[in-house]
Amino acid sequence: MSPASDLLAHTLAQAEFHPRLPQQRRLYEAAKAAIHQQQLGAGNKLPSSRDLARDLGIARNTVIAAFEQLAAEGYVTSALGSGTYVADLQAHTASMRGVGSAQQSNKTAAAASAKGGAGAPLSRRGEELTAFAAGPRYEIQPFAPGDADFSSFPFKLWQRLQNRIWREARADLLDYGQSGGYLPLRQAITEYLRISRSVKVSVEQVMITAGTQQSLDLCAQLLADVGDTAWVEDPCYWGARRVFQARDLKLHPITVDSDGMALDDEDLATSPRLIYVTPSHQYPTGAVMSLARRRELLDVAVRKNAWILEDDYDSEFRYTGRPLAALQGLDTDDRVLYMGTFSKVLYPGIKVGYLVVPPALIAPFKSALYDLQRPGQLMVQAALADFIALGHFTTHIRKIRQTYGARRELLRRTLVAQLGPQLSQSVTISSEESGLHLVVELPDRVDDVALEKLAAESGIQVKALSTYYLAPPVRRGLLVGYAYVTPEKVVYYGRLLAAVIQSGVR
């Protein structure tokens, strides 16, 4: 066997050249890897196709096809009668680099002159957006706020529903969703919202989106122009903030107190186009917007000709009593766009949410959803429709509500016990019985960002409350998620967290 045959046989035996790939593809990949790693150097002669086929125990045609592919991509050169040689990739790359760098430097110069010399590859907006590191990239870590317990998701059942949909092999479910989403899912959501959330809704008003983030973006694009003002709660959900910034809206922060968004004269002197609120459970403080404030906000929206974007992201998680009615249900002037998500109840990667628009916005929103997003995933939507229609959704909510409620209580008790009576006076643990996180409020003098970092050193991913604020006065505290943390871990990490808090407050 020639050294080159030996090398290729050895390379082919490596796990990354998957045995289930066609032989031709495996040989091509193996040769390419050997060339890249310079095990087969420029000018090396490859064995003849006949010899290599014999050495590797494969068909000659397979070798010829692999050689042809390598030649077509410039890895080897073949001269009739004299054999196949490894090409000089360095020379090729250098000449490409010459072309590329000339083009690049032209582009850079153009960008630099357009932007006053910085020469950065991103737009100013791009720089601003990427400078802000939002949530942790991998969220399932002890106490990261906002995540559900995926482990309690009924995987087997979900698999059966999905399998059934795939067995039906309906071609129409492989298409884009042209009409606002899979109709039976929109019907199921309509029913659910009417009964559980007191939303005034017909099926036509419901659009399936890829979650709240997309719903918000669609609203920002269709309802506001560059430079328009968006009122946002302060502190505010970072996801909403990012979307509005990305659409070049002016953010006007509105203070949140225990009754939700609290408008003052200064706020009322501005003219918002959009008003973003989380009235059922303010994110992140947990405040529930009072009825008086809800009415006031609806009045203001009419007077200002503004749209209210109601983000009802976790109202399923109310551990005592019924879920609260949505703000949209009180709206008599069609000013509210209501949005919900399956990220919290099922799992975030499902990327399915819904947007309920007033009747006058149905046609433009459907059309924009299709033109801007090209929505699809109808197979998932169909499985989800069955999941809801067959009652599994409500069963699942009931089950996780109990689990999360118990974990919440356990976390509260652990923290209170560990902090002791003295510290418990300067530290307030949120008492409202809902949501997926609780807020441990700290005295103003405490640096909650430093505590967040300190907690991270113990493997705890809490978030500093102050980072959610846009304007002073800023409250200090920590957001502590508990939903997916097992009881043993709630106690273990709860004690560690209490120690971190003690060190910061003392």
Ligand SMILES: Cc1ncc(COP(=O)(O)O)c(C=O)c1O
């Ligand atoms: C306030 C709020 N709204 C919405 C969402 C969920 O959005 P999505 O459906 O894009 O996952 C979250 C998730 O963390 C949230 O905290």
